[in-house]
Amino acid sequence: MKNKIEISDLRVHYGDKSALNGISFDVHPNEILGIIGPAQSGKTTLLKVINRTLEFTPEATVQGSVKLDGVAIDTIGDVYELRRRIGMVLPLPVGLPLSIYDNVAFAPRTAGLRAKSELDEIVERCLQQAALWDEVKDRLDTLGTKLSGGQQQRLTIARALSHQPEILCLDEFSIAIDPVTTMRIEEVLKTLQKEMTILLVTNLVQQAKRLATRTAFFLNGDLIEIDATDVIFSDNPSNQATYDYVNGTFG
Amino acid sequence: MNTDIQVSPETMFTETEIDRQKRRIENVVRIFLLLMTSLMIIPLLLIIGYLLYKALPVLSLEFLFANPKDNMRAGGIWAPFLGTIYLVVVSLLVSAPIGVFAAVYLNEYARESWFTRITNLAVVNLAGVPSIVHALFGVGAFVLFAGLGESILAASLTLAIMTLPVIIASTTEALKAVPMSFREACWNLGATRWQTIRRIVIPNSISGILTGVILQVSRAAGETAPIMFTGAVFYKAIAEGNLFAYNITEQCMALSLHLFTISTQVPDVTEGIPYGTAVVLVGSVLLVNAAAIVLRIYVRTRKKW
Numbered sequence: 001m002k003n004k005i006e007i008s009d010l011r012v013h014y015g016d017k018s019a020l021n022g023i024s025f026d027v028h029p030n031e032i033l034g035i036i037g038p039a040q041s042g043k044t045t046l047l048k049v050i051n052r053t054l055e056f057t058p059e060a061t062v063q064g065s066v067k068l069d070g071v072a073i074d075t076i077g078d079v080y081e082l083r084r085r086i087g088m089v090l091p092l093p094v095g096l097p098l099s100i101y102d103n104v105a106f107a108p109r110t111a112g113l114r115a116k117s118e119l120d121e122i123v124e125r126c127l128q129q130a131a132l133w134d135e136v137k138d139r140l141d142t143l144g145t146k147l148s149g150g151q152q153q154r155l156t157i158a159r160a161l162s163h164q165p166e167i168l169c170l171d172e173f174s175i176a177i178d179p180v181t182t183m184r185i186e187e188v189l190k191t192l193q194k195e196m197t198i199l200l201v202t203n204l205v206q207q208a209k210r211l212a213t214r215t216a217f218f219l220n221g222d223l224i225e226i227d228a229t230d231v232i233f234s235d236n237p238s239n240q241a242t243y244d245y246v247n248g249t250f251g
Numbered sequence: 252m253n254t255d256i257q258v259s260p261e262t263m264f265t266e267t268e269i270d271r272q273k274r275r276i277e278n279v280v281r282i283f284l285l286l287m288t289s290l291m292i293i294p295l296l297l298i299i300g301y302l303l304y305k306a307l308p309v310l311s312l313e314f315l316f317a318n319p320k321d322n323m324r325a326g327g328i329w330a331p332f333l334g335t336i337y338l339v340v341v342s343l344l345v346s347a348p349i350g351v352f353a354a355v356y357l358n359e360y361a362r363e364s365w366f367t368r369i370t371n372l373a374v375v376n377l378a379g380v381p382s383i384v385h386a387l388f389g390v391g392a393f394v395l396f397a398g399l400g401e402s403i404l405a406a407s408l409t410l411a412i413m414t415l416p417v418i419i420a421s422t423t424e425a426l427k428a429v430p431m432s433f434r435e436a437c438w439n440l441g442a443t444r445w446q447t448i449r450r451i452v453i454p455n456s457i458s459g460i461l462t463g464v465i466l467q468v469s470r471a472a473g474e475t476a477p478i479m480f481t482g483a484v485f486y487k488a489i490a491e492g493n494l495f496a497y498n499i500t501e502q503c504m505a506l507s508l509h510l511f512t513i514s515t516q517v518p519d520v521t522e523g524i525p526y527g528t529a530v531v532l533v534g535s536v537l538l539v540n541a542a543a544i545v546l547r548i549y550v551r552t553r554k555k556w
Contacts, residue, residue: 053438058362084441094436097455106450107440156436163441 002070004029004167004197005050010064012045012054019045022064023223025216027167032189032198034212034229036205036245041218043201047169050199051086052079068167084111087160087196091172093152095144096159100127100136103144103155107163122162129192130158131184150181157185161192168192169199174207186211205246209233217242299533306530309523315531318488319509323517328528330489333496334403334503335532338478339471341407341499342414347464349411350418357419358426359448377416382476385413389481403499406482413477414467421463425456458550465543469536475507483508485516506532 005027012020020042027033035043048054049062052073066073068085076082084107096103104123113119123140127133132154136147144155153173160168170189174182189198189211202208208215209229216226217239225232225239237243317327361367389409399405429452437447453460475483483505489496497503510528513520 051439053435056435056438080441080443082441083439088439090432090435090439092432094432096433096436096451098451106437106442110437110440110442110446110450159436159440 002029003027004069006065006067006070008065010046010049010066011062012042012049013061014057015059019060019221020049021221023218023221025223025226027197027199028213029197030193030195031213032193032200032211034208034215035199035201035218036203036208036215037218037224038245040220042221043218044171046218047088047171047199047201050167050169051083051088053083053088055079080110084163085166087157087163087165087168089153089156089160089168089170089173091175093149093156093176095147095152095155097143097145099141100144100147100155101140104158104162106159111163126158126161127155129161129188130154131188132158150177153177154181154185157188165196167197167199169201171201172203174202174204182207205233205248217245219245302526302530302533306523306526309521309527310530314527316492318491319486319513323486323509323513324520325524328506328509328524328531329491330487330496331504331506331509331528332531333489333494334483334487335472335506335535337403337497337499337503338407338410338482338505339468341403342410342471343464343467345408346411346415346418346467350415351422351460351464353415354419354422354426355448355453358423359444359452374416374419377412378420380413382413382474385409386477386480388412389477394481399500401480401484401502402482403497403501403503404482406478406503406505407499409477409481410471410474413474414471417470418464418467421466422456422460425459425463426452428459429455458546462543462547465539465546468539472532472536473507475505475511478505479508485512 003026007026008024009022010020010024011018011022023042023046035046037043045054045060048057049066050068050073054060054062062074068076068082073082096106098106101123104126105119108119108122113122124133124137127136132151135151136142144152147155153176157170157173168189173185177185186207189200192198200208200211212229214226215229215232217224217232219241225237225242227237231237232242233246235243237246314327315332316329318330319328320326357367357370361370386409389405389412393399393405393408394401397405399408433451433455434447437451438444442450482502484502485504485508487502487504506528510525510532513528514525
């Protein structure tokens with residue numbers, strides 16, 4: 001089985017401050033990799049490295065290698081194409097100030113797709129995948145920013161799916177939405193796993209336990225442990241800190 | 252602390268001495284602030300009222316569309332009125348695009364570096380330079396060095412240099428008001444910076460950008476110093492009622508300079524004429540500002556987030 005992502009000795013600094021101190025691990029195709037760890041442990045930075053949006057942070061420097069399907073991402077000439085291969089969902093829902101339809105059609109359009117019928121088809125498919133279609137199908141021309149928080153987060157997911165990514169990164173997607181919506185999206189993720197690889201950064205360790213194939217525990221910029229989820233959540237993971245964090249006795 | 256505070260349902264909401272005192276202070280503060288606000292509005296109303304009262308005998312359409320005559324002692328203000336329109340339009344045609352695009356670069360593209368720091372410093376300082384200094388720069392750069400002579404073009408360029416930093420500053424403010432999260436969302440979708448700017452940033456800041464530009468109309472129209480050595484003349488007769496009566500390589504009259512001339516340099520001017528000129532100047536500026544306000548209200552009602 002070929003690895004989807006191979007990360008080796010990845011180091012990130014913001015100015016003098018180190019955010020990731022040389023981490024190495026692989027991501028397998030079609031797995032849900034849960035990434036857990038307290039704040040400031042480098043989880044979000046890791047996602048930004050993978051889709052190279054860290055380049056918008058001028059003071060950040062990246063060393064080490066990240067390979068996507070065996071190709072080092074910093075050698076990919078078309079960075080916009082790379083970003084479209086990766087769907088990104090951020091902690092706070094962001095409905096762009098466009099109609100619901102235009103929100104989902106945004107990425108295909110920036111990639112150059114104009115045909116109305118294809119756009120229609122993408123919008124419907126993505127909204128259905130994100131479990132939002134039934135609620136909005138009659139008002140696709142209302143503003144995305146007027147939806148409720150949970151709906152906006154599902155809109156964000158639909159948008160992230162609109163460019164048919166191979167990898168879906170979710171960064172604490174449930175932080176601003178209610179538990180019922182969270183459970184619905186978790187069901188969606190289980191379905192999506194058949195088509196893509198999912199990186200799930202989460203503050204809710206139970207969410208990782210419910211969904212993740214494997215789980216990685218980050219602490220202060222170090223990868224403490226990565227293993228099958230039931231090992232991480234068992235009574236004897238290989239590192240005591242993992243056990244303490246997962247069981248809430250941390251610190 | 253061992254004081255027993257009795258909280259019973261009966262006394263819970265009765266007013267104590269502290270509550271009364273708080274309410275008194277609240278009232279004093281509100282009245283004081285209202286007074287300060289009135290002090291700002293009253294002079295404005297008095298000025299406009301006085302001008303209108305004094306100008307009433309001469310105000311008419313003919314006053315607007317006739318040239319001054321009898322050595323500017325009588326007649327209308329067509330030549331200076333049209334001259335001011337030329338100066339404002341030409342100067343904004345230059346400064347608005349340059350200012351807006353420069354602000355887009357500074358806010359959306361430029362990284363923190365010595366270049367952007369110097370540019371920002373220049374913007375702030377240029378905005379504070381007195382207009383007479385701009386005038387001298389205009390004489391040197393446009394009239395003499397660029398060989399434009401004293402002309403509408405040279406005067407407009409001088410006004411453009413004067414309004415440019417303010418347009419950059421106001422555009423930057425408008426761009427900053429668009430949440431960073433919108434840009435990040437677009438970048439994550441594989442949009443380039445320019446696609447993000449064109450589809451999200453500009454459409455959601457255009458009202459602020461336009462408001463900033465429109466407010467510079469009043470500055471360009473009102474300034475006398477920058478134009479008096481660079482292209483404005485005391486007197487020039489032009490075809491009445493013809494909007495294209497000026498050529499931008501020639502000199503023109505201007506309302507602000509005309510007002511100065513007939514108030515201080517020409518004896519025995521018909522009494523209402525300076526006031527009428529002032530009313531037209533202030534009136535046009537207020538009209539343009541009102542347009543900016545209407546634009547802002549219109550956009551606020553359809554604010555998208």
